[in-house]
Amino acid sequence: MEATTKQLAFPFEVFEEEIANPMKGIQLTETEAFVASLLLEASSEKPMKTDDISKAIKNGLNIDVSYRELKKVIRALRRNHAFPILSRRSKPAGLWWCQSISEMKDFARLWQSQYYDEMTTLWLMMKHNYPRLAGQLRISDIPSRNGGKNEKQS
């Protein structure tokens, strides 16, 4: 049976480990450390909304962070430091540190379904438009030697 017990100390251990020995030798920036530390108080049941995170950064660090910039910070935490910070668009929406394998699996399923959805959309767009864009002309489009267009041959 898969372990679903929440490991409450897990996010704190990961955070402290990265403070002491950064994974890629890249120290957390002040904003990244602030956001990561702030999110330690969130959970799957009570995630933190991006608006609230931006407000907290303004109050704590006196820095204005746009939604786009905040997304970059979260991406850096995930990519450069491998912090398991999960997110959800449906209610309750927000971000939090992963605390169990089941949370990670649910998140992975959600991201996978988003990925497949986007890839499917891309494939449909490419299938319909790519040949034409790649220069595969219809015979009627080819100009004849005398200047007129050739008739379409069946």
Next chain:
Amino acid sequence: MQKQIKTQKQQEIVSNLVNQFGIDGERILFLNSRDENDPWIPPSVLEQIARQMEGYRSSSVQHDKFIPQTSQTVYLATVTDSLDRVFTRSGVATVGEINNVLDEIDTDYLAMGRALSAALNAAGFNPVKAIKTVNFRDEAENERRLRPILRTKDLKQIHAMATEKGLMFGDDKTAYRAWLFENFGVRTAAILDAQTRSRVINLLRNYDPFLNEVSAEFREDAMYA
């Protein structure tokens, strides 16, 4: 009764102690000629503060000796925390040391306060370090605002001190985690609140790898050598 005139910084320290612990600020004095912002807190008030700090169990103060050659009186204070760890420190005062402050401060009382303060500090209960010194009306809101910053700052300080004391060697944090678990029941300081992290820092400051790791037999040999 003569009152000590306090500087603005000293008044701020007293106000913060009063706001944090609900004590009588009039009884706090500044008697340290080497550090004018180091408060002397009466033993009874120190106990009042300590009882509000997590992990504190009990304390006692007793007279140790009087040294006639130097006219000094020595008191011993013992603090016991919730994990039954005992910390004993001494406090000394010289007869006639304080000659222009409150009449109620006699030599014995001064030495008692110093002994208890030293013992509480050794046990990780330092009331001055535990207070918040910013002037915000909503203390809870301010604490929430600064919590992420303080956590990172404290962790960096703890790691630096743990490395200095030999509990951390680069990536090897085995001894550090064991020390944390033994003293605070956790394997990461990040999960502790600000007050407990302050105790971690205090304990690390007073941690002596030689005294704590070397057996009594070897220590005695080293002393004779």
